[in-house]
Amino acid sequence: MKLGETAQTPAPTMEPAYFKRRFLFLILLTWNLPPLIGFGFIMLFGVLTTQQILEIITMPVEPIYILVWQVIIIWFFPKKQRPLTDWLKNKDTTDLPSVLAAVRQFPLWYWGLFLLYQFMAVISVVAAAAIHTDFILTPLLLFRFALIALIVSIIVGLPIFFLIMDLFGRAMGGLVADRPIITIKTKVFLIGALIPLLIDTMLVQYYWTRTGYFTIETFGVWLVLELLAIGGSLIFVRSFGQSLSPLQTVLSNTKDLPAMDFSLLQSKSTDELGVLAGSYGRLLGIQRQSNMELSKSKAEFEAMFNSISDGIIYSDMQKNIIMVNPAVTKMFGYTARELKGMTTKKLYANTKVYEDQENVHYGSGAKDNQSLYEVQYRRKDDSLFFGKINKTRVTDGDGSVIGLLGIIHDVTDDKQTEEALRRSQQRLSLHFMQTPLGVIEWDLEFTVVDWNPAIEKILGYSKQAAMGKHASFIIPNAVKEHVDKIWAELIKNTGGFHSTNENITESGKIIHCRWHNTPLIDSSGKVIGVTSLVEDITDALKVQEELKAHQEKLEELVEGRTAELKTVNKELEAFAYSVSHDLRAPLRAIDGFSLALLEDYDEKLDDEGRDHLRRVRSGVGRMALLIDDLLILSRVSRSKLTHTTVDITRLTRDIANSLKELAPERAVRIDIESGMKAKGDQHLLMVVMENLLNNAWKYTCYEQAAVITVGTKKHAGKFVYFIADNGAGFDMQYAGKLFDPFQRLHRVEEFEGTGIGLATVQRIIHRHGGTIWAEAKINQGATFYFTLTKVEVFEEKNGARD
Amino acid sequence: MDEKIILLVEDNADDEALTLRALKKNKILNEVIVARDGVEALDYLFGTGQYGGRDTTKQPELILLDLKLPKIDGLEVLKRLRANERTALQPVVVLTTSSEDQDMLASYEFGANSYIRKPVDFNQFTKAIGHLGLYWLVLNQGPPRGDK
Numbered sequence: 034m035k036l037g038e039t040a041q042t043p044a045p046t047m048e049p050a051y052f053k054r055r056f057l058f059l060i061l062l063t064w065n066l067p068p069l070i071g072f073g074f075i076m077l078f079g080v081l082t083t084q085q086i087l088e089i090i091t092m093p094v095e096p097i098y099i100l101v102w103q104v105i106i107i108w109f110f111p112k113k114q115r116p117l118t119d120w121l122k123n124k125d126t127t128d129l130p131s132v133l134a135a136v137r138q139f140p141l142w143y144w145g146l147f148l149l150y151q152f153m154a155v156i157s158v159v160a161a162a163a164i165h166t167d168f169i170l171t172p173l174l175l176f177r178f179a180l181i182a183l184i185v186s187i188i189v190g191l192p193i194f195f196l197i198m199d200l201f202g203r204a205m206g207g208l209v210a211d212r213p214i215i216t217i218k219t220k221v222f223l224i225g226a227l228i229p230l231l232i233d234t235m236l237v238q239y240y241w242t243r244t245g246y247f248t249i250e251t252f253g254v255w256l257v258l259e260l261l262a263i264g265g266s267l268i269f270v271r272s273f274g275q276s277l278s279p280l281q282t283v284l285s286n287t288k289d290l291p292a293m294d295f296s297l298l299q300s301k302s303t304d305e306l307g308v309l310a311g312s313y314g315r316l317l318g319i320q321r322q323s324n325m326e327l328s329k330s331k332a333e334f335e336a337m338f339n340s341i342s343d344g345i346i347y348s349d350m351q352k353n354i355i356m357v358n359p360a361v362t363k364m365f366g367y368t369a370r371e372l373k374g375m376t377t378k379k380l381y382a383n384t385k386v387y388e389d390q391e392n393v394h395y396g397s398g399a400k401d402n403q404s405l406y407e408v409q410y411r412r413k414d415d416s417l418f419f420g421k422i423n424k425t426r427v428t429d430g431d432g433s434v435i436g437l438l439g440i441i442h443d444v445t446d447d448k449q450t451e452e453a454l455r456r457s458q459q460r461l462s463l464h465f466m467q468t469p470l471g472v473i474e475w476d477l478e479f480t481v482v483d484w485n486p487a488i489e490k491i492l493g494y495s496k497q498a499a500m501g502k503h504a505s506f507i508i509p510n511a512v513k514e515h516v517d518k519i520w521a522e523l524i525k526n527t528g529g530f531h532s533t534n535e536n537i538t539e540s541g542k543i544i545h546c547r548w549h550n551t552p553l554i555d556s557s558g559k560v561i562g563v564t565s566l567v568e569d570i571t572d573a574l575k576v577q578e579e580l581k582a583h584q585e586k587l588e589e590l591v592e593g594r595t596a597e598l599k600t601v602n603k604e605l606e607a608f609a610y611s612v613s614h615d616l617r618a619p620l621r622a623i624d625g626f627s628l629a630l631l632e633d634y635d636e637k638l639d640d641e642g643r644d645h646l647r648r649v650r651s652g653v654g655r656m657a658l659l660i661d662d663l664l665i666l667s668r669v670s671r672s673k674l675t676h677t678t679v680d681i682t683r684l685t686r687d688i689a690n691s692l693k694e695l696a697p698e699r700a701v702r703i704d705i706e707s708g709m710k711a712k713g714d715q716h717l718l719m720v721v722m723e724n725l726l727n728n729a730w731k732y733t734c735y736e737q738a739a740v741i742t743v744g745t746k747k748h749a750g751k752f753v754y755f756i757a758d759n760g761a762g763f764d765m766q767y768a769g770k771l772f773d774p775f776q777r778l779h780r781v782e783e784f785e786g787t788g789i790g791l792a793t794v795q796r797i798i799h800r801h802g803g804t805i806w807a808e809a810k811i812n813q814g815a816t817f818y819f820t821l822t823k824v825e826v827f828e829e830k831n832g833a834r835d
Numbered sequence: 836m837d838e839k840i841i842l843l844v845e846d847n848a849d850d851e852a853l854t855l856r857a858l859k860k861n862k863i864l865n866e867v868i869v870a871r872d873g874v875e876a877l878d879y880l881f882g883t884g885q886y887g888g889r890d891t892t893k894q895p896e897l898i899l900l901d902l903k904l905p906k907i908d909g910l911e912v913l914k915r916l917r918a919n920e921r922t923a924l925q926p927v928v929v930l931t932t933s934s935e936d937q938d939m940l941a942s943y944e945f946g947a948n949s950y951i952r953k954p955v956d957f958n959q960f961t962k963a964i965g966h967l968g969l970y971w972l973v974l975n976q977g978p979p980r981g982d983k
Contacts, residue, residue: 610935614903617932617955622849625957629856650956657955664934 049121053111060110064102067190068154071182075158085166094161102150147194151186155179173247180234187227217277218270225266233258276306279314344420344441347427350434352377352391364420364443366413377439382409382417407444418445471546471567474553479504479520482562491546491569493539509537519550523563526552533570544571602671609667616660624653655787662789665720666774669796674714681709681754684719685743688726701733706744709754711821717797724790725756725817731784732815733760751820759814763807771807794819839896839972841867844876844912845930846904853957854899854930854964861965865972868895873907876900877915880922894925897971900947902931902938910941917946924978926971 075081081089089095120132155178163170237255241247338345344361348354357372365372365380381387390408407421420441427436465472471488473481480503484496492499492507499506508516512534519529532548549566627646630638638646682705689703711718726741733739742757763771763778770776772795777788798805798819809815841858845851851869858867870876876898878884882891898916902909909929916922928949929942942950951967954960 610933614931614933617953618847618850620955621853621932621953621957621960622847624955625849625853625856625960628957653955661934 049118052121053114053118056114056117057107057110060106061103063194064106064150066193067151067186068099070189070193071151071154072158075181081158081162081166081168085162085168088166089158089161092161092165094164095157098153098157098161147190148186151190152179152182155182176252177238177241177247180238184231184234187231218274221273222266222270225269226263229262229266230259233262273306276304276310279307279310344439344443346372346377346380346439346441348377348437348439350436352437355436361441364412364418364441365410371413377437380410382411410441418443419448420444471565471569473499473565473567475504475563475565477524477560477562488567491538491544491567492536498539507536507538509535509543511535519548520563523550523552524560526554526560536567544569545574546570605667606671609664609671612660612664617657620653620656620660624650627653659787659789662787662793666789666793666796669717669720669793669800672714672717674717674800676712677715679711679713679715679718681711681718681722682707684715685709685722685726688719688723689741692726692730696730699734699739701730701739701741703741704743709743709745711754713801713821714797717800721794721797721819722756724794728790728817729756729758729760729815731760731786732762732779733758734784736760748818753818753820755816755818757814757816762809762811762813762815764811765809768807768809772805839865840893841865841972842870842876842879842895842898843867844870844873844898844900844904844909846871846901850901850953853960857957857961857964858968860961861968863964863968863972865896872905873909873912876904876912877907880916881919891921894922896926896977897968898925898927899930899967900927902929902933902942910938910945913942913945913947926975926977928967928971930967 072086076083076086116132156175159168159170159175159178162168233255237247237251241251338358341358342360344364345358346354346361347356354372354375354377357369359369361367361372362369367375378384378387381390386408390406403423403425405421405423407419409417410420411417421444422442423440425438425440426434427438429435465483465485468485469487471491472483472485473488474483476482480501481499484494484499488499489495494507504516504520505513515532515534519532522529530550532550534546534548535543536546537543547568547570549568551564552560553562553564555561627649631643631646635643685705689705693699693701693703722743726743729741733741736759738759740759743755745752745754747753748755761779761784767778771778772791773788774792775788776792777786779786795805798821801821803820805817805819807815807817841863843851843854845854851871855867868879870879874884878886879889880891880894882889900909900913904912907915909931913927913929916925916927926948927946928951929947930951930953931938932953933939934952939950949967949971951963954963
């Protein structure tokens with residue numbers, strides 16, 4: 034709120050219509066009261082008789098005159114007060130001052146009209162008297178009446194008008210309608226001109242009435258006196274105006290005051306008023322200057338107060354917070370509103386500490402006005418932090434303490450940074466001392482500034498021996514140029530960060546080192562030195578070379594072996610092919626022609642001959658079987674595995690069905706577990722199941738109630754497939770030979786077979802990464818188990834899902 | 836109607852005798868031309884060499900082709916006769932000892948109509964030849980002779 038602004042005018046509560054009536058009544062009173070008083074005067078002085086007055090009033094001239102003025106008033110004033118009536122309808126308080134100003138401002142012509150009215154009132158009365166009565170109006174009499182009217186209007190008319198306007202304001206309910214602004218100059222003029230006029234006029238009247246003598250000379254003297262009075266008054270006003278004009282300038286332009294040039298206020302007048310006005314101008318200048326300085330320093334203070342990152346708390350002596358800056362709200366998490374009036378005690382982490390600290394710093398024993406200490410604070414969310422507080426006792430002019438100013442600096446970050454720095458320094462020095470890498474620090478002259486224990490070992494020089502030496506003492510001549518180039522790049526920070534080159538040790542040995550160089554940069558980005566990490570790679574290089582040689586040899590060897598293997602493989606394939614082709618052709622001839630003999634020469638052969646030929650043919654058959662089985666075996670080893678999901682159950686069922694079809698006379702029960710699936714080579718797994726099922730079929734051929742079971746189970750923690758029969762079985766002591774080629778545990782006469790089938794099965798299982806084994810007892814059946822490693826996981830997963 | 840000729844391409848005399856015996860046992864009495872190597876087989880088919888001047892419009896109803904042959908092997912013979920328009924559509928049955936996948940695949944790839952592995956057991960061989968003759972010479976309708 035600006036200073037000097039007055040309280041707002043209370044809003045009037047009356048109805049617009051009521052106000053209008055009131056206003057009109059008062060205005061009519063203002064206009065009609067003076068003429069009434071005028072009549073009173075006329076009666077008092079006995080100018081007209083009562084009879085004459087009654088006649089004047091009842092005759093048309095005077096009533097018409099009065100009526101015309103009443104009409105003018107009724108027409109003019111409602112217009113004048115319209116803004117106020119409008120305002121009363123809307124009650125927009127912001128407009129009130131301007132509305133009031135409009136209502137109470139009466140233009141000059143109004144005053145002129147007012148005076149004319151006053152003047153004419155008298156004229157009209159005497160004119161009416163002259164016309165309607167026996168009253169004789171001489172020019173002198175008219176003048177006399179005019180003078181009376183003048184006197185009455187000035188002494189009576191104006192005060193009554195102002196009085197009534199005041200009454201009007203009070204009637205509006207506190208709405209004080211100010212009087213019209215009348216400047217000092219006006220007042221001086223009025224006093225200087227009107228008072229002599231009044232006195233002179235009254236004197237003339239008195240003289241005239243007493244003596245009955247009034248001539249042109251009298252009027253002339255009166256007029257001269259009046260002119261002199263008015264002239265003197267005007268001269269006085271002018272001089273007075275000169276003295277006052279600076280003040281007037283100021284007073285009439287209060288709005289432009291801040292920008293006004295106060296030197297204009299220097300009054301030309303030397304009287305007291307002029308000096309006063311000039312001094313006032315200077316005073317204003319000084320005040321403006323100090324105002325500007327104050328607002329500037331206030332702005333500076335506020336900017337500082339608001340933007341400083343340290344928290345500032347100002348509290349009274351009861352430790353209640355009066356003012357905080359934004360940093361405090363950030364620091365503590367309270368809003369400024371919450372903090373205001375809060376006791377500072379709440380901001381401390383520990384109440385006890387708070388009391389101790391307060392006693393030390395502000396108790397009776399406290400000596401200094403200022404104190405600095407570190408303490409733990411508590412945020413709104415109860416989290417804690419360390420702050421350094423600088424407390425100042427604020428004293429007023431006579432030295433008594435009026436408040437406490439605390440400036441809090443959050444030192445959490447400082448503390449963390451300090452701790453981190455300390456740790457990193459510790460780590461660094463530990464690394465420097467302990468690392469197997471050599472560490473050298475160089476200055477810009479390429480001389481040694483630091484030298485760690487590892488580099489002592491690598492290059493042989495002790496730290497004392499190396500410090501301050503130029504790098505050339507460890508650089509062999511051969512690599513000097515290379516190193517110089519690297520150094521030039523490094524100190525420009527453009528390269529040379531890694532290098533592998535020879536170095537020379539204290540004992541003169543040439544070693545290979547790998548260098549990792551980092552320019553040290555100061556805060557302005559300038560290179561101030563270089564740190565090098567050095568790794569002795571002499572041994573590593575040697576090992577690497579040896580390794581490379583070995584590797585090459587190995588590769589050669591592998592290549593050779595592979596080629597050999599390929600050749601062997603090819604030969605094997607060719608062999609298998611020719612076995613398949615060429616070995617079988619003669620067999621077919623033997624069989625074919627043996628049969629031809631049996632058929633064509635039957636009558637020439639005896640029984641023994643026929644038996645021989647039958648044996649020949651049976652031999653051929655076995656031979657063909659052997660060849661076929663061998664071919665399968667070789668193919669199993671050679672062929673590529675194609676892994677797919679194989680439906681073992683279905684495959685086994687197909688095999689079982691074809692076995693049953695081939696020997697429908699046999700009653701064999703084959704139980705096959707459903708849902709067996711495996712990942713593997715479809716064709717090869719078929720060969721496996723064929724062989725195993727064939728075996729089971731074969732070895733149960735003497736069984737009355739043969740049962741073959743195919744399924745899966747857990748065996749020693751493994752997922753296994755099994756094929757069990759209740760047939761001839763075998764002696765477990767020969768179980769080891771079971772899977773060797775051409776090994777048979779039964780005579781051919783008992784059970785047919787080549788002894789290659791199980792070898793083939795084993796090879797297939799092995800190629801799938803599984804194992805196969807059998808358990809059996811003579812005449813109590815045999816069970817073959819096998820695993821398929823790669824399949825196991827697949828099966829387990831399936832199992833888990835079911 | 837012309838007599839249906841069988842072309843037997845077989846280098847092994849034993850196998851030739853056995854095949855002819857098996858045909859006879861199955862009462863297949865068609866004329867059998869025997870070619871003892873690949874060249875001879877092609878000469879017969881295309882009317883060249885020793886068969887120069889042969890009326891090549893008359894082609895065998897069935898070709899029994901062994902794979903292992905001197906000079907030009909069976910697969911090459913198959914390839915060439917398939918490449919020639921006169922013989923491109925003739926039924927060819929590969930009759931061989933080999934049961935290698937590669938041979939089987941190659942034969943079919945070059946357009947063999949059938950692949951039969953000769954069984955060692957002569958009874959079975961005879962049975963196989965019987966089936967073969969019945970199928971290709973009696974049941975099967977050969978390609979129409981467009982050029983006649």
